[in-house]
Amino acid sequence: MTLEEKVLEIIVEQLEVTKEECVPEAFFIDDLGADSLDLAELLLEMEDTFDVEISTEELKKIRKIQDVIDFLKARNVTWD
């Protein structure tokens, strides 16, 4: 499983959306029906899964799926 696939798996599970909805440019709040609490919970799950820390400042910048993938790649996170 690639990093992108693992990220999508978590989003599908946490937000109860379909894989098809999870295009990289999908916004969590506008496109995937999340609210601010959903997003906070989702990013907690990302932190635990990938063993990274997302600061409050960084958290504010994460608005769509690609933002998560970019963030993780910038931290050299890999998944196999």
Place this chain on the structure above:
Amino acid sequence: MKRRVVITGMGAVTPLGNSVAETWAGICAGRSGIGPITKFDASDFETRIAGELQNFDPIAYVGKKELRRLDPFILYCLASAEMAAADAELTLKDSQAHRAGVVIGSAIGGLTTLEKQKEILLRSGPRKISPFTVPSVLSNLGAGNVSIRFGARGPIGCPVTACASGTTALGDAFRLIASGYADVVFAGGADAAITPMAVAGFTAMGALSRRNDEPRKASRPFDLDRDGFVIGEGCGILILEELDGARARGARIHGEILGYGTTGDAFHLAVPPPGHEGAVRCMQAALQDAGIGPSDVDYVNAHGTSTPLNDRYEVEAIKTVFGTSAGRLLVSSTKSMTGHLLGATGGVEAILTAKALESGIIPPTINLETPDSGFDLDFVPLSARKSDIRIAMSNTFGFGGVNATIILAKYFE
């Protein structure tokens, strides 16, 4: 002029079953819902028994996302409210939504979540706390979630009156409808507090039975050998409606609420005063509110916790209120079968009282083998009994000296 208030729907999850029908079948059979604690490792605890729900599957009522985020007490509320609304065949139209309320009491709220998140806080630090901690812990979120689920836009309430919470909620709902402020209210109580903290806390007070070797015999209200209450969990929700509205939509009517009383002891944190003067005034206030006298009441669903003091003083209070008519009164404690469901108890016991009125079957007090000295009322010992009753009373009392009594009647046009 007070408007008449009727019960049109009932839903419950209890240690005897995950519906009103299953619970009532257990009551009629005189079955105990008490067993060993499985929710956590209780091997170091002096009390290791409780009334837990069996095989409750919340997925029938909520999605996976909600399941992860909602404390069990809220899941019990949603399940019970769904069953009550289905029973009432009630769907709120937009035009009536602002006249529909939700009043669901809880003694302790989301203690399970609080204890779990506290562990995360200590182990991993404040950043790792779930954003759903606070909305799971707050006691009024049972009512809040039910309001959101059903689109009820009228008053929302959550009386927190310890073990009287469910009855206080029903009383508040009754008054909202009787006074004309609301037309329909989801009302009852919920608690899910079989947790290490609650069991340890009640144990520290000396409140719980330690009859670990015989769980099914541990809750024995009014019996000489009673040694404390058995903690239970669950929820009971009733749909209360204004009579004319209920009739206009052709609703099936389970029973009527006639009156409500509530008083304070102003005496002690956890102990009632001898003779339980507060409970006497409470029952009298409910009778007055209902416009009836003591001799009109056929059955009392007692608070009957199985603690030494509650049972003694409740019996004394009942004798004071009912006087010469106490001799023909039926009195039973369904806690002998369900255990003590804390804030849920008023909701569940109002449902059982309504079922008794509807069916003519009086719930027994099981495990009542040797009544304590001076306990000479008809406690319907050991097995259920047929009796065509018309008016019944349900008592609940809580720590802090709060008393609540509601009076129900078989429905007659």
